[in-house]
Amino acid sequence: MDRNLLVATGIEVTYGKRAGLFGGHTPTPVLHGVDIRIGRGQTIGIVGESGSGKTTLGRALLRLVDVSAGNITFDGEDITHIPENEMRPLRRRMQMIFQDPMASLNPRHTIRRILTGPLLLHGIAGDTAEALARVKAVLDRVSLPTACLDRYPHELSGGQRQRIGIARAVLMEPDFVLADEIVSGLDVSTQAQALKLLKELSRELGLAMAFISHDLSVIRAICDHVYVLQLGRIVEQGPCEQVFAAPSAAYTRALLDAIPLPEYDPGWLERKTEA
Amino acid sequence: MTDMLLNVTGLSAVSDREGGLPVLRDVSLSLKKGEVRGLVGESGAGKSTIAKAILGILPRTVRVTGGWINFKNRDLLAMKPQELRSIMGSEIALIPQDPQTALNPGRRIGAQLADGLRLKRGLSARAAEARALQLLADVQIRDPDRVMASFPHQLSGGMRQRVLIAAAFAVDPELVVADEPTTALDVTVQKEILRLIRRMQEAHGTGVLFVTHDLGIVAQICDSVTLLYAGKVIEEGPVRSVLENPQHAYTRALIAAGPRYDRPDAGLEPVPEEIFHALRQEIGIR
Amino acid sequence: MAEPITITGPAAQFRPPSRFKTLLTEPKVLFGGGFILLLLVIAILAPLIAPKNPLEQDLMLGSLPPAWLDGAEPGYYLGTDDLGRDVLSRLLYGSRIALFVAVVSASLAALIGTVLGLLAGWYGGWTDRIISRIVDIWMAFPPVLLSILLVAVFGSGVHSVIAAIVIIDWTRFCRVIRAETLAQAQLDYITAARTVGFPRMKILTREIFPNIVPVLIALVSLEMGIAVVVEAILSFVGLSVSSDTPTWGGMIAQGRQLIHHAWWLLVAPLAVLFATVLAFNQLGGGLRRAFDPVMRR
Numbered sequence: 001m002d003r004n005l006l007v008a009t010g011i012e013v014t015y016g017k018r019a020g021l022f023g024g025h026t027p028t029p030v031l032h033g034v035d036i037r038i039g040r041g042q043t044i045g046i047v048g049e050s051g052s053g054k055t056t057l058g059r060a061l062l063r064l065v066d067v068s069a070g071n072i073t074f075d076g077e078d079i080t081h082i083p084e085n086e087m088r089p090l091r092r093r094m095q096m097i098f099q100d101p102m103a104s105l106n107p108r109h110t111i112r113r114i115l116t117g118p119l120l121l122h123g124i125a126g127d128t129a130e131a132l133a134r135v136k137a138v139l140d141r142v143s144l145p146t147a148c149l150d151r152y153p154h155e156l157s158g159g160q161r162q163r164i165g166i167a168r169a170v171l172m173e174p175d176f177v178l179a180d181e182i183v184s185g186l187d188v189s190t191q192a193q194a195l196k197l198l199k200e201l202s203r204e205l206g207l208a209m210a211f212i213s214h215d216l217s218v219i220r221a222i223c224d225h226v227y228v229l230q231l232g233r234i235v236e237q238g239p240c241e242q243v244f245a246a247p248s249a250a251y252t253r254a255l256l257d258a259i260p261l262p263e264y265d266p267g268w269l270e271r272k273t274e275a
Numbered sequence: 276m277t278d279m280l281l282n283v284t285g286l287s288a289v290s291d292r293e294g295g296l297p298v299l300r301d302v303s304l305s306l307k308k309g310e311v312r313g314l315v316g317e318s319g320a321g322k323s324t325i326a327k328a329i330l331g332i333l334p335r336t337v338r339v340t341g342g343w344i345n346f347k348n349r350d351l352l353a354m355k356p357q358e359l360r361s362i363m364g365s366e367i368a369l370i371p372q373d374p375q376t377a378l379n380p381g382r383r384i385g386a387q388l389a390d391g392l393r394l395k396r397g398l399s400a401r402a403a404e405a406r407a408l409q410l411l412a413d414v415q416i417r418d419p420d421r422v423m424a425s426f427p428h429q430l431s432g433g434m435r436q437r438v439l440i441a442a443a444f445a446v447d448p449e450l451v452v453a454d455e456p457t458t459a460l461d462v463t464v465q466k467e468i469l470r471l472i473r474r475m476q477e478a479h480g481t482g483v484l485f486v487t488h489d490l491g492i493v494a495q496i497c498d499s500v501t502l503l504y505a506g507k508v509i510e511e512g513p514v515r516s517v518l519e520n521p522q523h524a525y526t527r528a529l530i531a532a533g534p535r536y537d538r539p540d541a542g543l544e545p546v547p548e549e550i551f552h553a554l555r556q557e558i559g560i561r
Numbered sequence: 562m563a564e565p566i567t568i569t570g571p572a573a574q575f576r577p578p579s580r581f582k583t584l585l586t587e588p589k590v591l592f593g594g595g596f597i598l599l600l601l602v603i604a605i606l607a608p609l610i611a612p613k614n615p616l617e618q619d620l621m622l623g624s625l626p627p628a629w630l631d632g633a634e635p636g637y638y639l640g641t642d643d644l645g646r647d648v649l650s651r652l653l654y655g656s657r658i659a660l661f662v663a664v665v666s667a668s669l670a671a672l673i674g675t676v677l678g679l680l681a682g683w684y685g686g687w688t689d690r691i692i693s694r695i696v697d698i699w700m701a702f703p704p705v706l707l708s709i710l711l712v713a714v715f716g717s718g719v720h721s722v723i724a725a726i727v728i729i730d731w732t733r734f735c736r737v738i739r740a741e742t743l744a745q746a747q748l749d750y751i752t753a754a755r756t757v758g759f760p761r762m763k764i765l766t767r768e769i770f771p772n773i774v775p776v777l778i779a780l781v782s783l784e785m786g787i788a789v790v791v792e793a794i795l796s797f798v799g800l801s802v803s804s805d806t807p808t809w810g811g812m813i814a815q816g817r818q819l820i821h822h823a824w825w826l827l828v829a830p831l832a833v834l835f836a837t838v839l840a841f842n843q844l845g846g847g848l849r850r851a852f853d854p855v856m857r858r
Contacts, residue, residue: 064752096756106768193545196545257466259462
């Protein structure tokens with residue numbers, strides 16, 4: 001069995017390729033020549049600032065966005081251009097957790113419906129009773145009370161909604177999870193809770209994870225390997241210890257240098273690192 | 276004390292929207308001339324509420340129930356609206372959080388800056404324009420003419436924030452309230468903006484109240500810090516001593532909970548439930 | 562350890578009250594809905610509560626003024642028309658036609674327009690292009706001419722009135738529902754449904770449609786108000802039901818000619834028509850507002 005679960009080579013994504021009826025927009029390239037390799041059970045980080053293309057990359061890996069060039073292989077199978085009905089059974093194995101849990105949970109569905117639906121769809125649970133049992137087990141694992149099943153998303157707090165999002169993703173027992181900026185905007189303590197939970201879950205379930213973030217400190221906490229994205233290109237990648245200890249790209253150095261640490265460092269403010 | 280700029284004493288407020296829930300509990304803090312104080316806390320801690328109380332822009336649903344806000348020996352809470360209006364925007368200025376919504380999308384930058392100068396400084400149109408140009412240069416904008424003629428949507432987030440900083444310091448205020456001014460910015464841009472704020476502050480001798488949830492920012496640009504939880508001051512003091520020698524368990528836990536790019540095991544320990552429990556007991560919440 | 566669902570203290574987020582409570586405290590919904598409910602009861606119970614037979618003519622009692630004026634007859638509370646028919650009873654019976662037309666035509670127009678709007682908004686591509694083109698062309702026809710044409714073809718009667726309203730107004734629903742569908746499709750919970758692997762049609766019915774319902778309900782209410790007015794217009798020009806059956810539009814047409822010596826014959830149906838349309842509009846507007854704060858944050 002190949003050690004690598006998800007391999008993407010030479011990925012290119014361009015927006016606005018089709019000329020519209022009115023003369024068309026000029027196509028804007030968002031990703032160029034991106035190579036990503038995610039091993040089974042490995043957690044990689046994708047870091048970049050706004051406009052780096054990191055969100056697009058995540059969606060391309062999940063085939064939610066079409067690639068204009070390149071290949072994506074999942075568990076040995078080339079999924080780059082397979083039709084949606086062939087993709088569907090694979091979707092159970094590749095899940096996603098979203099940044100805004102309020103927007104990613106259907107406001108008109110109860111938590112029960114949101115969580116049991118996917119299980120019944122893929123036949124992971126034979127009937128509602130079995131689905132409910134699995135849901136309760138996962139809720140317990142993410143420290144949420146069963147009482148929340150009958151609630152609607154807007155009745156829960158932000159941290160609770162985030163954990164529902166995590167629960168939904170792991171309920172399907174996927175091989176791979178994409179976490180797209182899932183802790184941005186959370187309080188430090190809630191963030192730590194979510195990261196700790198995610199790290200434990202990925203270890204327990206043997207999940208491969210791609211963690212997208214603009215925050216290098218968060219990436220350090222949870223990832224083994226990191227890819228640094230700048231304007232649609234990978235400028236540096238490697239094991240976290242290596243990249244953080246001795247970054248080779250000037251951009252990476254600039255990113256690290258820009259992070260203010262909560263300790264006395266009188267030279268920090270004036271120190272300039274050119275990207 | 277002649278160099279005491281701002282003195283908040285025993286400020287308390289409740290939210291009518293949530294049935295009289297206290298949002299500020301007996302908050303006291305002080306700011307000297309030229310001092311940069313960080314106002315830190317998680318969301319809901321009340322830091323924004325304090326800033327709004329000082330600026331006189333509390334929402335109608337929030338009611339001050341006690342205390343006073345002393346600015347240069349005048350109580351801001353007791354002032355009449357027109358007195359307040361004359362102070363805001365000339366002696367006290369704001370650097371807002373969202374550069375996108377703080378600027379009028381339908382008017383050019385130059386016009387917006389000049390407006391403020393003419394209103395607050397009584398400058399003529401031409402003088403205001405010249406001064407606006409100078410201000411943009413002060414905030415290190417390399418092509419101020421282009422920016423003057425631009426609309427807000429044509430500028431980047433960092434650029435817009437520079438314009439807002441220029442606007443804030445344009446009137447040479449004595450106190451600037453910065454309400455999480457870098458939250459919407461990329462980290463590399465954030466550093467430039469923080470540097471700029473500190474430089475402007477030093478050049479004008481302004482006191483700054485810097486609202487943020489980021490202890491790292493506080494460490495790097497503030498002289499002193501006030502930490503809030505549930506509307507109550509938990510700890511305060513010079514930045515270095517609070518961060519290196521935190522007295523309260525909550526402060527310690529909060530510092531430890533933050534991830535660090537130089538430590539692989541940081542950022543995975545949430546603040547323990549016992550500390551929240553103890554805090555709630557200490558404050559007197561259920 | 563498990564966290565309690567309800568969080569007290571300033572860390573708690575503001576949770577809006579339950580949807581039904583919001584609905585009932587919204588004054589527009591209360592008054593508009595209340596009036597419509599009353600009208601519904603009246604329409605159903607008309608034969609029982611109308612004081613007189615609306616068709617019964619009595620030339621001896623023609624053009625009697627309403628009860629509070631001189632010359633009134635007891636029992637004819639709002640007076641009579643020139644043929645001696647009781648105005649109040651005719652108004653009560655008139656509500657039957659008005660409501661019947663309103664409910665049926667609004668429902669049918671909603672059905673057609675919503676289905677097409679959902680398909681256009683969700684599937685996009687050629688489906689959207691074709692449907693949108695049809696809507697654009699359809700809306701270019703002058704509605705009044707179209708209704709007269711339809712009545713001329715199908716003959717006068719309730720069914721023609723309903724057909725006319727449905728055929729013209731489905732486009733309104735289509736446009737709005739399509740726009741709303743497009744807006745919902747951008748949101749992350751739809752992307753989440755895609756990543757889960759739900760088939761496209763299932764996402765439309767399971768995920769998107771429930772979020773369209775609030776807008777739809779508000780639109781239907783507004784449409785009912787419009788339908789009442791259209792029916793009144795058509796019966797005003799004599800293209801609606803037969804002249805025997807009392808309709809508000811017919812009463813207005815009649816009252817217009819007799820305004821000089823029997824002003825109440827015009828004022829009564831006009832007032833009731835106005836109140837009904839106002840009630841539908843209020844209800845629709847109130848429903849829209851009541852659903853919004855729960856949904857948008």
